[in-house]
Amino acid sequence: MSNANSRPARCLITGASGFIGTRLCERMDAQGGQAYVAMARSAAGSQPGRSSVQADLLVPGDAARALAGCDAVIHLAHGGRGPEATRRLVEAAVAQKVRRFVHISTMSVHGPRPGIEAAREETARIGRYDEGYSDSKAEQEEIVQAAIDKGDLAAVILRPTVVYGLGGHFERQVLQQAKAGEVTLFDDGRGVCNAVFVDDVCDAIEAALLSDAAVGQAMFINADRSISWGEFIRGFAALVEPPPRIVSLSAAAVETWWAEHPPEPVGGLATRVLRKLKHLAGVRPPVSPWPPLGRVRRETFPITFANDKAKRLLGWSPRVDFEQGLALTADWLRARGELAR
Template identity: 75%
Template sequence: MPTLVSRPSRCLITGAAGFIGSRLRQHFDQAEHSYVAMLRSAAAAARLQAQGSQTVVADLLQAAAVTEALQGCDAVVHLAHGDRGPEATRRLVDAAVAQKVRRFVHISTMSVHGPRPGAEAAREDTARIGRYGEGYSDSKAEQEEIVQAAINRGDLHAVILRPTVVYGLGGHFERQVIRQAQAGEVTLFDEGRGVCNVVFVDDVCDAIEAALVSDAALGQAMFINADRPVSWGEFIRGFASMVEPAPRFVSLSSADAEAYWAAHPPEPVGGLPTRLFRKLRRLAGWRSPVAPWPPLGRVQRETFPITFANEKAKRLLDWSPRVDFAQGLRLSRDWLCAEGVLPR
């Protein structure tokens, strides 16, 4: 069992208005943990303040603002991700080092191992971070490397968590399925046989809380995943079945979709000049042609080949996932009904 240190007295949460960040704030509120929610938008900060959260408005790209936001905080949970993620993470790490924070929990992702990892990526001791020409995964890989470099220099007391597909209580992936189902037709690839490494959002929050106090986890990176994967067919049908009338299911060929994207590669994400150029083109009336297949990222995600282990997180964090997929579906349905996304 890991050695537990005293809990940090006050935690700065970046990305506090996002999907995981919003749920983490609720966890902290219930446990009466002190935190500051860091946001870029004054309007978003005002909404959280009305809910009782302490907030600070700051841009991670502005060093002075980050330093000021960290005042009085001895821990950081870094959830935020944006177009300039590596630069933002570097500034946050530098400020945390200068502030001598006691604990820095960096939320990475399984995507740092690419869209089609081999069997070696199933466990942390053999998994390798790389670059795969995909904007999100490459950015998150660079951010993780920035944190790891600070750990290796002895500058930062940090833990790196790599959640898998986080779902539940309004997550992006189930909302995508529900929107399709409400439109009447739901697509899946190869009958939904791909591996779906899903973990319920509350289990991710539990892992973050454990990472704030576990000495055994310091300097380590680990997957945060459920005990048992499901197939993408199970995931898609589970959420689509919540919609009435029942939608039609259509199985697509991943081989045909990948052949199309190989012949028509999606435009790279690019930097700021590229994004400005695209915006000007759109303002001038240019529209990209509508592809006959779902995006390549979805094809790769839903034909995933491996299952990620969670033994390291269990051992070092003294953590275990509490919500299996059947429970996650029930909790999600209750939440979606309460929010008016589905009828009661």
């Protein structure tokens, strides 16, 4: 399945300064064995002591320049013009005949409220949901898949679920609320949380660089056991002293408010200019008394994603359950002075 002799000589990592990218580079530095180049859009994103290249995928020629000397790509970067950036990177990778392209997609390509058919890759479908992040990531995955289908790119597509641990967005959101004294959840936290520890995602990425069986395939990267959002939120909130107040909100009430006050679409340049003109004229959207719609949808998620395809094709298995991930993250935060010892 995996061939250590097929390890890429040098790998370009886009999004290397992001949450998953930073952890992936840390692990590669500690373990050795895989040479890489960390791509940053600006000098501020470069990390001392690491082989890096400053490039912007939206600038013509930058993708090819960043790929110089690399025979593999791990594509983690995502921005406001993600599909255009991904298209340029794929074109450069095809032109330079890279041996492996690992594209980090997301479970969100199946929308904020997928049906039971999305639980397994064989029946899951990618669509458009009028939701900026989901739609952008769906288009990016389709660009990679099109290159696979044409036989131009030896790519593996990974769809991580809710990635947490060691500084992830999801636990930081809970900790920020907890430190302010009050943490909210929806419907007593009964929604499904497909939480996967960041190191397990990094393991899957590294396995995708080597597995020939996974080429041309897309797969979920998830823990063996999903938990509830109540478990996730209460677990991280309990790390804060003094203990915060836990408040359960009605998901139906939140969704009703947002249905009556829909958020403005992100839109293109014309939409952004119009929004700016409204702002200058003193026109403000109503201030929501509720959390963002995206959060309520995420935390009332209805299904658990399977991970057996990734296990079979990558020779991978998650090693960190939620209790372990919570403890590892607590130690990590305390070592940085972000939690009381």
